[in-house]
Amino acid sequence: MPSAIGSELVVLLPRLRRFAVALSGEVTLADDLVQSACMRALAAANELAPGTRIDAWMFRIIRNIWIDELRRKRTTGPVEDVEARHDLVGDTGEARAMDRLTLQDVRQAIDRLPPEQREVLVLVCVEDMSYREAAEILGLPVGTVMSRLARARQRVMELTSLAA
Amino acid sequence: MTDIHLSDENLMAYADGEAEAPLQRAVERAMLADPRAVRKVVDFLRSRRLARAALALDGTAVPDSLRAAVEAKVAAHERQGGNVVPLKRRGLSGLWARVALPVAAAAVLLAAVSLYTTMGMREDAGSGVSLVAHIEAPRVQHLLDRLPAGSEETEDGVTLRALATYRLPSGRICRAFSLTQDAEGAEAVSCREGERWAFTVAGAVEPQAYVPADGTDVIGGYLAGAKAGEALSEEEEARLFAELKR
Numbered sequence: 181m182p183s184a185i186g187s188e189l190v191v192l193l194p195r196l197r198r199f200a201v202a203l204s205g206e207v208t209l210a211d212d213l214v215q216s217a218c219m220r221a222l223a224a225a226n227e228l229a230p231g232t233r234i235d236a237w238m239f240r241i242i243r244n245i246w247i248d249e250l251r252r253k254r255t256t257g258p259v260e261d262v263e264a265r266h267d268l269v270g271d272t273g274e275a276r277a278m279d280r281l282t283l284q285d286v287r288q289a290i291d292r293l294p295p296e297q298r299e300v301l302v303l304v305c306v307e308d309m310s311y312r313e314a315a316e317i318l319g320l321p322v323g324t325v326m327s328r329l330a331r332a333r334q335r336v337m338e339l340t341s342l343a344a
Numbered sequence: 345m346t347d348i349h350l351s352d353e354n355l356m357a358y359a360d361g362e363a364e365a366p367l368q369r370a371v372e373r374a375m376l377a378d379p380r381a382v383r384k385v386v387d388f389l390r391s392r393r394l395a396r397a398a399l400a401l402d403g404t405a406v407p408d409s410l411r412a413a414v415e416a417k418v419a420a421h422e423r424q425g426g427n428v429v430p431l432k433r434r435g436l437s438g439l440w441a442r443v444a445l446p447v448a449a450a451a452v453l454l455a456a457v458s459l460y461t462t463m464g465m466r467e468d469a470g471s472g473v474s475l476v477a478h479i480e481a482p483r484v485q486h487l488l489d490r491l492p493a494g495s496e497e498t499e500d501g502v503t504l505r506a507l508a509t510y511r512l513p514s515g516r517i518c519r520a521f522s523l524t525q526d527a528e529g530a531e532a533v534s535c536r537e538g539e540r541w542a543f544t545v546a547g548a549v550e551p552q553a554y555v556p557a558d559g560t561d562v563i564g565g566y567l568a569g570a571k572a573g574e575a576l577s578e579e580e581e582a583r584l585f586a587e588l589k590r
Binding site for chain 1: 352353356357360362387388390391392394395396397398399401405406407409410411413414415417418419421422
């Protein structure tokens with residue numbers, strides 16, 4: 181069914197923002213990312229092939245803008261491996277002893293993931309992208325997507341003390 | 345017997361429905377042999393579900409300022425004769441669309457989970473495994489014949505709550521329900537076979553927990569793998585019960 185890209189973008193806003201927040205870790209920055217991505221999408225609308233999955237296309241645009249932003253600021257990319265940072269683990273451990281796990285705890289654990297793990301987690305587990313779709317959006321090999329995804333999920337389980 | 349060592353990523357691919365048939369078989373064999381493999385697969389199912397739940401969208405997802413800004417740009421674009429392009433919407437993805445365990449796999453996972461719990465490797469008390477024995481009891485059979493989804497009945501301290509009824513593509517009718525007794529719980533699916541409801545799959549749950557335990561993952565995985573689709577409506581259920589009475 182033919183659909184105006186504009187109305188699709190508005191419908192997608194909550195999911196686009198969720199992904200942008202996961203990428204950047206900052207709400208204001210995320211809003212800027214989404215706005216820029218929408219502008220870019222509208223400008224490129226003529227290039228859209230029929231049958232394009234607009235959500236995947238938008239996630240890719242958002243991420244590309246984010247990478248450009250990182251380069252522009254000459255920030256080094258996200259730390260690849262934060263496994264060695266033991267300080268990240270367990271300061272909610274005491275609170276957990278008596279409390280039930282809440283979704284807030286899970287959200288906090290996700291927030292503490294390195295961005296490159298968080299973005300994969302959101303695309304696959306929250307947006308239901310396949311490994312291949314996530315790899316295309318992120319411009320990464322499927323193997324890299326899988327290893328980051330596994331680490332992200334194991335990390336979340338550790339941080340929420342759910343793993344046995 | 346050879347020990348199959350599977351990487352965490354293999355187990356994750358299985359849990360995510362991304363494993364090809366040979367890998368599926370290898371993982372299932374590993375799960376039957378090693379409770380740690382079961383634990384890992386269940387943890388992947390769980391982390392997926394938790395991530396989704398924790399990041400679920402609510403009404404506050406988009407600030408008014410962002411929405412207004414985007415709508416303004418869209419309006420400007422459309423005034424300039426913005427195009428209409430046939431776009432593909434994301435397919436229906438309920439919680440389990442991507443995590444559809446093949447039917448056989450769900451059964452294996454269940455068997456492995458039961459093995460795991462009875463081997464006492466779970467730290468939390470109360471696995472609901474004893475409740476599973478109730479599933480084939482005559483009382484449950486009679487209740488499944490008539491209890492509408494959303495209703496429950498208690499007898500001898502055991503509460504059965506009907507959750508939903510499904511019709512599989514084959515025409516087979518399956519009912520999802522829960523059994524709880526004190527702090528123990530189990531969720532199960534039984535499917536109509538001839539004159540009776542045959543136990544198909546079940547898993548332990550913690551009735552009071554905010555975060556549902558593994559049993560829900562196994563049930564969901566089974567229903568998705570069996571392509572159960574949407575639950576039957578009240579009217580469809582009533583018609584089913586009437587047919588069963590005959």
